[in-house]
Amino acid sequence: MGSYDGTTGDGVGSGAVIPAQDAERVARRDAAVRAAVEQGLLGPGSPIVGLLDVAGIRESAAALRAAFDAVAAPGMPVLHAFAVKATPLVPVLRLLRDEGIGAEVASPGELALARAAGLRPERTVLDSPAKTPAELREALALGIAVNADNPQELARIDGLMASAATRSPLGLRVNPQLGGGSIGATSTATATSKFGVALRDEGAREWIVRACRDRPWLTRLHAHTGSQGIPLSLMAQGVAEVYALAEEINRRLGRRQIDTLDIGGGMPVNFSSDATTPAFAQYARLLSEAVPGLFGGGYGLVTEFGRSLLAKHGTIVARVEYAKSAGGRPVAVTHAGVQVATRTVYAPGSWPLRIAAHDAKGHRKEGPAVVQDVAGPACFSGDLLAEGCALPLLEEGDHVAALDTGAYYFAHHYAYNSLARPGVYGFGRDETGGVAFATVRERQSVEEIVAESGGAHADSLTDPAAPGQH
Numbered sequence: 001m002g003s004y005d006g007t008t009g010d011g012v013g014s015g016a017v018i019p020a021q022d023a024e025r026v027a028r029r030d031a032a033v034r035a036a037v038e039q040g041l042l043g044p045g046s047p048i049v050g051l052l053d054v055a056g057i058r059e060s061a062a063a064l065r066a067a068f069d070a071v072a073a074p075g076m077p078v079l080h081a082f083a084v085k086a087t088p089l090v091p092v093l094r095l096l097r098d099e100g101i102g103a104e105v106a107s108p109g110e111l112a113l114a115r116a117a118g119l120r121p122e123r124t125v126l127d128s129p130a131k132t133p134a135e136l137r138e139a140l141a142l143g144i145a146v147n148a149d150n151p152q153e154l155a156r157i158d159g160l161m162a163s164a165a166t167r168s169p170l171g172l173r174v175n176p177q178l179g180g181g182s183i184g185a186t187s188t189a190t191a192t193s194k195f196g197v198a199l200r201d202e203g204a205r206e207w208i209v210r211a212c213r214d215r216p217w218l219t220r221l222h223a224h225t226g227s228q229g230i231p232l233s234l235m236a237q238g239v240a241e242v243y244a245l246a247e248e249i250n251r252r253l254g255r256r257q258i259d260t261l262d263i264g265g266g267m268p269v270n271f272s273s274d275a276t277t278p279a280f281a282q283y284a285r286l287l288s289e290a291v292p293g294l295f296g297g298g299y300g301l302v303t304e305f306g307r308s309l310l311a312k313h314g315t316i317v318a319r320v321e322y323a324k325s326a327g328g329r330p331v332a333v334t335h336a337g338v339q340v341a342t343r344t345v346y347a348p349g350s351w352p353l354r355i356a357a358h359d360a361k362g363h364r365k366e367g368p369a370v371v372q373d374v375a376g377p378a379c380f381s382g383d384l385l386a387e388g389c390a391l392p393l394l395e396e397g398d399h400v401a402a403l404d405t406g407a408y409y410f411a412h413h414y415a416y417n418s419l420a421r422p423g424v425y426g427f428g429r430d431e432t433g434g435v436a437f438a439t440v441r442e443r444q445s446v447e448e449i450v451a452e453s454g455g456a457h458a459d460s461l462t463d464p465a466a467p468g469q470h
């Protein structure tokens with residue numbers, strides 16, 4: 001499992017020097033872990049919490065805006081739509097809205113979350129490979145931007161356009177088929193990816209040009225060339241392909257019908273240290289070099305970043321319930337496992353997490369590094385948050401912090417063993433300089449677990465009227 005050298009107790013990665021803003025984030029995080037223990041967020045009845053750094057989220061949102069402002073022509077419309085699936089929590093969406101960030105949604109649930117957060121339709125984009133007629137109708141009625149995934153979906157939209165007017169900007173998702181990155185499950189631009197119209201398939205370009213000619217309302221192109229594991233250069237190449245296609249369509253139609261390019265999200269996150277690399281500014285600069293026309297003002301721009309906005313601002317903190325030894329290997333049994341870190345547990349090679357050791361009071365734990373496993377609470381042997389990582393020896397009552405888990409981790413509960421969804425709290429400074437917490441999501445109660453698990457239907461399979469009783 002390679003490099004856990006960032007977890008030897010300093011939490012900053014082999015003692016490497018990190019920029020001041022990152023160092024401040026680390027200091028805020030350590031203070032928040034301490035305060036979570038001191039203030040009882042973590043306690044006998046709540047052995048695991050998710051923490052979110054409010055100032056950090058604001059900083060990332062500001063960095064994203066500034067990065068694109070620096071390269072975009074004056075007055076050029078730019079919408080940064082946060083990919084809601086990365087952190088589907090209403091207060092987070094509201095915080096981002098406050099920072100000028102919209103929402104990219106891909107299901108009725110995500111759309112409802114965005115609306116609950118107060119996102120306006122013109123700040124919302126609907127993608128998803130499996131939109132139902134009802135979802136499409138709702139989106140068009142609300143005036144939300146929709147990116148059609150395929151010809152059949154476009155035909156459904158044709159039907160809806162014939163019967164009602166809409167303000168929704170409409171686009172078509174294309175797959176530039178540039179190949180994958182290091183993680184198959186998040187590589188969206190392979191030749192056989194399920195997303196969008198495969199641009200290099202025979203006849204596809206011609207079909208797209210015709211589709212636009214027949215539909216003057218089809219004004220956007222959308223591509224999302226990948227997520228974690230995709231190099232920036234490949235992402236930029238995907239954007240270049242989409243830009244070239246838009247230019248070709250507009251040239252061949254003799255009108256500037258395509259007026260907006262949605263370049264998706266997918267900027268990778270550095271999970272191996274506390275350094276925020278790559279930075280949004282780096283990607284925006286690369287895009288401006290690789291696709292200069294993109295920022296010339298001829299097109300509006302939509303982005304859909306998820307992981308890169310939130311990952312570094314979330315921390316899972318869990319108590320060490322027991323510390324044992326097996327076959328000579330120390331094993332800390334904690335309350336954080338597959339239910340909050342599903343990808344890491346099932347695919348540890350692709351999604352390794354850094355773990356920081358904290359003592360019973362929440363202070364960073366000192367001591368010589370000992371190779372040990374950090375296990376979760378679920379009843380299968382593979383439920384390991386980290387295998388063979390070098391940390392100060394964890395003991396009963398200590399705490400572990402799983403770092404960089406603000407996106408696709410604790411907000412993505414997996415109900416294995418009916419483990420409760422942890423509470424999620426945002427943290428910031430109070431008036432006196434201490435750490436204050438705000439509830440983002442309550443911890444799930446045992447009663448809620450029973451209710452979600454058919455508690456109201458306990459007799460439905462056994463009462464005399466049940467199917468199979470006759």
Ligand SMILES: *Cc1c(COP(=O)(O)O)cnc(C)c1O
Binds near residue numbers: 265307
């Ligand atoms: C998942 C997804 C995103 C966000 O990807 P990140 O890697 O989290 O930035 C953006 N757009 C679409 C269409 C997606 O499916």
